[in-house]
Amino acid sequence: xxxxxxxxxxxxxxxxxxNELYVFYGIFNxxxxxxxxxxxxYLYKIGYSIPWIIFHYFITSxxxxxxxxxxxxxxxxxxxxxxxxxxxxxxxxxFLGLHFIPDFPALFFILPAIRAVKMVLFNFSFHLNFIxxxxxxxRGKEVTVAQASALAASFLAPFFGGAIVKFANFPxxxxxGSLILLASVIPLFMSRECYEKTDFNRRxxxxxxxxxxxxxxxxxxxxxxxESWIGFIIWPIFLYLIFFNTESVGAATSLxxxxxxxxxxxxxKESDKKDKRQLLKVGTVLYFFGWLGRIFVDSFTSILFIDxxxxxxxxxxxxxxxxxxxxxxxxxxxxxxxxxREIIFNxxxxxxxxxxxxxxxxxxxxFGISFSLAAFxxxxxxxxxKKTV
Numbered sequence: 071x072x073x074x075x076x077x078x079x080x081x082x083x084x085x086x087x088x089n090e091l092y093v094f095y096g097i098f099n100x101x102x103x104x105x106x107x108x109x110x111x112y113l114y115k116i117g118y119s120i121p122w123i124i125f126h127y128f129i130t131s132x133x134x135x136x137x138x139x140x141x142x143x144x145x146x147x148x149x150x151x152x153x154x155x156x157x158x159x160x161x162x163x164x165f166l167g168l169h170f171i172p173d174f175p176a177l178f179f180i181l182p183a184i185r186a187v188k189m190v191l192f193n194f195s196f197h198l199n200f201i202x203x204x205x206x207x208x209r210g211k212e213v214t215v216a217q218a219s220a221l222a223a224s225f226l227a228p229f230f231g232g233a234i235v236k237f238a239n240f241p242x243x244x245x246x247g248s249l250i251l252l253a254s255v256i257p258l259f260m261s262r263e264c265y266e267k268t269d270f271n272r273r274x275x276x277x278x279x280x281x282x283x284x285x286x287x288x289x290x291x292x293x294x295x296x297e298s299w300i301g302f303i304i305w306p307i308f309l310y311l312i313f314f315n316t317e318s319v320g321a322a323t324s325l326x327x328x329x330x331x332x333x334x335x336x337x338x339k340e341s342d343k344k345d346k347r348q349l350l351k352v353g354t355v356l357y358f359f360g361w362l363g364r365i366f367v368d369s370f371t372s373i374l375f376i377d378x379x380x381x382x383x384x385x386x387x388x389x390x391x392x393x394x395x396x397x398x399x400x401x402x403x404x405x406x407x408x409x410x411r412e413i414i415f416n417x418x419x420x421x422x423x424x425x426x427x428x429x430x431x432x433x434x435x436x437f438g439i440s441f442s443l444a445a446f447x448x449x450x451x452x453x454x455x456k457k458t459v
Contacts, residue, residue: 087203088212093257094154095196096219101250103220103227104234105165105243110303111310112240116172120307120436121427126182127303128423131416133186138416139272141190142409145198149263153195155255160188162248169241190412197408198266201396209393217385217392270406279410286453287398290391291411292418293450297361299419300426300444305364308437312368347455350394353387354452360384361445365438391451398454 113123145153167181204212234243280288360380367373399407422443430436 097254099220105247129182131419157188165244290454291414295415295418296447297444349390356383
């Protein structure tokens with residue numbers, strides 16, 4: 071390696087705040103990957119139908135939208151890093167509370183509200199932290215490193231999660247993940263707290279979302295919101311119904327993650343060299359076919375092949391899409407833009423999740439229709455492909 075390359079690597083990685091964020095995000099995602107993929111499966115195993123599981127997440131989106139402005143004020147008041155800290159007991163309460171749903175069924179309706187609050191605080195804090203400390207010229211690489219830290223940490227998380235469920239039980243899985251979540255916030259407090267003002271009010275926050283000039287953002291963010299939650303809620307249950315055991319679900323997820331990582335960093339480097347809008351066009355088409363491919367999987371081998379392709383195309387799309395979002399946000403009131411994006415995500419889910427409930431209640435090829443809906447939604451990523459300067 072030349073001295074020139076080493077120098078640029080040093081310059082890129084010398085930002086202490088970003089390095090802390092990478093470490094935190096990696097550990098945090100290991101804990102989440104250990105647990106989250108198995109939550110829909112757990113709810114299914116204890117007797118809830120798929121429409122009811124979807125409704126569980128529908129409550130989360132409702133509360134998220136209702137709490138968004140209050141959550142932004144809390145983040146502004148207590149600081150970004152302390153907001154991260156507050157989310158940890160909320161995560162733990164949610165995960166441990168899942169264990170008690172069979173004995174206290176009301177928790178099925180209460181826990182999504184807790185999940186929504188911690189999502190609000192976590193999401194706002196993460197994006198604020200990233201945009202405040204990232205470098206526009208290296209934003210593609212910085213998005214890549216953040217996501218790569220999550221991928222690297224979660225290589226074996228789904229596999230370990232499935233093994234823990236097989237040889238122990240779900241409560242052991244929830245407790246293990248909770249302890250790791252506690253450890254994840256330590257790196258963030260190796261530097262000073264930072265604060266962000268909310269120079270917007272509730273009225274203009276919601277009113278401005280649907281201005282004519284913002285419609286491309288609404289379309290793009292809605293596409294992500296819909297397809298990502300079909301992947302998060304429906305796909306794990308689909309895998310479980312194919313394999314009928316959690317360890318196979320975990321193994322399939324881990325293997326596709328490892329294969330994805332092998333060419334992952336290259337995508338981020340290219341996103342800084344090339345026009346992000348052009349990469350968005352290519353990535354949207356590739357990702358669309360990744361979702362269509364999921365309709366036809368029926369074995370471990372086909373899942374490994376299709377899901378590896380889908381994950382690769384997903385990151386090929388996500389990296390320029392995320393970097394471009396940060397570029398757009400940085401041009402103006404980025405705190406407001408971040409909050410509005412998260413509101414759009416959940417308004418879109420509020421609109422679509424009832425449709426998914428009907429699809430699974432009708433029980434006419436529900437998985438194929440759901441994955442087709444996700445494929446169609448993924449085409450809206452390209453709407454962000456708009457010149458702003």
